[in-house]
Amino acid sequence: MPTMSSARRSQWPVWLCWLAMVLDGFDLVVLGTVIPTLIKTGELGFDAVGATFAATISLVGVGLGALFIAPLSDKFGRRKLLIACVASFSLFTIGVAFAPNVAVFSLLRMLAGLGLGACLPAALAYINDYAPAGSAGKSTTRTMTGYHVGAVATALLAIFIVPNWRLMFIIGGVAGLLLLPFLWVKLPESLPEAASAKTGPAKSSELQASDPANTTTAVEHSTGTKPKTGFRDLLQKPYPMVAVGIGIASFMGLLLVYGLNTWLPQLMAAAGYPVSTGLTLLLVLNLGAVAGLFVAGILADKHGTKKIVLMWFGLSAVFLAILSVKIPNEFLLNAAVFVTGVFVFSSQVLVYAWVSQLFPPRLRGTALGFAAGVGRLGAIVGPAVTGTLVAANIAYPAGFYVFAAAGVLAVAALFLVPHEVRTADTGVLAER
Numbered sequence: 001m002p003t004m005s006s007a008r009r010s011q012w013p014v015w016l017c018w019l020a021m022v023l024d025g026f027d028l029v030v031l032g033t034v035i036p037t038l039i040k041t042g043e044l045g046f047d048a049v050g051a052t053f054a055a056t057i058s059l060v061g062v063g064l065g066a067l068f069i070a071p072l073s074d075k076f077g078r079r080k081l082l083i084a085c086v087a088s089f090s091l092f093t094i095g096v097a098f099a100p101n102v103a104v105f106s107l108l109r110m111l112a113g114l115g116l117g118a119c120l121p122a123a124l125a126y127i128n129d130y131a132p133a134g135s136a137g138k139s140t141t142r143t144m145t146g147y148h149v150g151a152v153a154t155a156l157l158a159i160f161i162v163p164n165w166r167l168m169f170i171i172g173g174v175a176g177l178l179l180l181p182f183l184w185v186k187l188p189e190s191l192p193e194a195a196s197a198k199t200g201p202a203k204s205s206e207l208q209a210s211d212p213a214n215t216t217t218a219v220e221h222s223t224g225t226k227p228k229t230g231f232r233d234l235l236q237k238p239y240p241m242v243a244v245g246i247g248i249a250s251f252m253g254l255l256l257v258y259g260l261n262t263w264l265p266q267l268m269a270a271a272g273y274p275v276s277t278g279l280t281l282l283l284v285l286n287l288g289a290v291a292g293l294f295v296a297g298i299l300a301d302k303h304g305t306k307k308i309v310l311m312w313f314g315l316s317a318v319f320l321a322i323l324s325v326k327i328p329n330e331f332l333l334n335a336a337v338f339v340t341g342v343f344v345f346s347s348q349v350l351v352y353a354w355v356s357q358l359f360p361p362r363l364r365g366t367a368l369g370f371a372a373g374v375g376r377l378g379a380i381v382g383p384a385v386t387g388t389l390v391a392a393n394i395a396y397p398a399g400f401y402v403f404a405a406a407g408v409l410a411v412a413a414l415f416l417v418p419h420e421v422r423t424a425d426t427g428v429l430a431e432r
Contacts, residue, residue, distance in 0.1 A: 012186040013130050017123040018146040019179055020082060023089065025150020026172045027062075027116050028261075031055055031109070033158035034165035041163070050102040054109055056380060059258075061110035063376030065117025070125075070369025072118070074362055078126035079189045081118060081365075086183060088115035090176030097166040097173075117376065121368035128356035128364065137300030137308075140353035141293040141346060148290050148345070234363075234370060241416055242358055243370065246351060248413035249313070250375035252406040253348030256316065259382030259403060260285060260344065263390065270396035271326055273333075281337045288341025296346035300353060309350040310414055316343040317407030324397035324404075347410070348375065358417070382406075 031054065038046040046054075065085075073081040092112035099105035124140055131139035154172075161167050234243045264282050273281075292312075300308040319340040327333040351371060359367040385402060389395040 010186070012182075013188065014127065014143075016179070016183055016187050017082075017127045017143050020086060020119055020123045021143055021146030022150035022153070023086065023172070023176055023179070024116060024120055025147040025152075026154045026175070027058075027089075027093075027112070028147070029151045029154050030158075030168055030172060031058060032262075033155060033162055034168055037163040037165050043165075044099060044105055045102050050106075054102065054106040057106045058109040058113050059376055059380050061113025062117035063113075063373050063380075065114035065119075065373075066121055066369045066376060067117075067373030068369075069114060069118035070121035070372065071366035073122040073125055073365035073369075077189050078122050078129065078365065079183070079187050081122045082126065082187065083180065083183050085115040085119040085122065086176050086179055088112070089119065090173045090180070092173075093169050093176065094173030097169040117372065118369065121365055121372050124352050124356065125365040125368050128353075129361055135301055136356045137305055137350070137353045138297035140356060141297030141300075141349050144349045144352070145290055145293050148286055148293075152286065234367065238418075239359075241418070243367075245413045245415075245417035246355055246358075246367075246371050247374040249309075249410040250348065250351050250371040251378035251381075252410040252413070253313075253351055253378065254375035255378035255382035255385075255406050256320075256344050256403055257348055257382075258379040259386045259399075262383040263386040263395070263399065266390055267386075267395050267399045270390070270393075270399075277330075277333075281334065284334050284337045285341035286345075288338040289345030291338075292342035292344075292346035293349060295342070296350055297353070300350055305350060305354040305357060306414070306417070309347060309354055310411055312343050312347040312350055313407050313410040313414070316340070316347050317404045317411070319343060320400050320407060321404040324400035344407075347407075351375075351414075354417075 035046075035051045035055070038044065039048060039051055044050075069081070069085070089112050092108050092115070096105060096108045096112065099108055124143060127139050127143050128136050154168075157171070158168060161171075234240070261282070264285060268277060268281055296308060296312060319336065322336055323340060327336060352368060355367050355371050356364060386395065386399050389399050389402070
């Protein structure tokens with residue numbers, strides 16, 4: 001296994017983490033592409049209730065994976081966990097293609113979600129271990145572009161493959177299996193403790209000297225004490241207030257992401273726009289998301305992540321409120337939705353970037369897993385709340401008011417998070 005210092009000149013880890021996010025993007029939309037076919041044909045016994053259960057249990061699996069499996073990357077290393085997560089996700093996803101009924105289909109989706117849920121925090125923790133100091137914003141946001149690329153690519157693939165829904169899951173699983181040998185051969189271990197074990201004390205000192213971002217872990221290692229990791233650390237000073245603020249913001253962030261991706265076309269139809277316009281706006285929204293990721297990362301590294309994430313959530317609330325007003329001009333409508341996508345989607349990613357800065361490397365995977373896991377609860381609540389409004393025929397404009405309120409609550413929660421986090425053994429961990 002290559003060490004961090006020898007691999008620092010390589011772009012392999014950057015691309016491999018990006019490809020891991022592509023798998024996450026695949027999982028985001030694959031169920032949505034096959035559910036209409038499953039309900040229409042009644043195959044496996046699917047109906048609307050069964051489809052809702054399968055979709056919900058999939059998100060539950062992802063949330064549980066983020067909360068309880070992702071922290072293992074702090075104990076056993078990012079590389080090992082990433083490989084294990086991609087392997088399990090791939091195998092269970094292939095298994096979905098051969099499910100005999102709705103129950104087994106849903107169970108396999110949940111098991112696949114466990115691996116995939118841990119994959120995102122582990123990959124983001126890895127890329128922030130690996131990236132140069134002061135580039136957490138760009139590293140996180142650029143890695144997360146893979147999420148949207150995977151979603152768009154899967155949607156396009158479905159146009160040519162569906163109604164053969166089984167082949168969709170086989171392709172997704174095989175793609176993950178093809179990624180495994182590259183992860184095994186080309187991905188170095190990122191944790192300084194692992195690097196020191198492989199390279200010895202002298203080279204470990206060189207690594208720590210060349211990588212200021214990991215000096216906090218070097219301090220822990222030099223004291224001879226084995227650092228503890230786990231969710232109990234998030235309950236100890238100075239982390240509880242940080243965890244509360246980050247958890248609420250992440251919940252609201254993914255409520256917006258999943259709520260809009262699920263119901264935007266229907267909200268626009270309720271407003272009187274043609275159905276085709278609503279579908280086009282969904283694409284425009286996600287194009288804005290990709291643009292926003294690049295811009296947000298650059299600004300966060302330049303001006304401080306807290307300032308930018310507060311601004312991003314605040315502007316998300318403003319533009320979501322604007323969408324509650326019918327815009328007759330097609331160009332202005334598309335522009336408004338594009339700009340909304342710029343702010344809404346990258347707001348949540350900036351939360352991940354900030355978490356990577358606020359917590360030391362020994363807790364980075366745990367903290368990211370907590371943020372992603374709590375956020376997945378918002379991913380379940382968002383579509384459910386909006387769906388309730390749709391059923392009550394008040395989705396427009398009430399749906400956009402709910403989304404705008406979520407943005408405001410995220411801003412309020414992040415104000416709770418201090419600019420500086422100090423601990424006895426690491427000093428100032430974050431001032432951004």
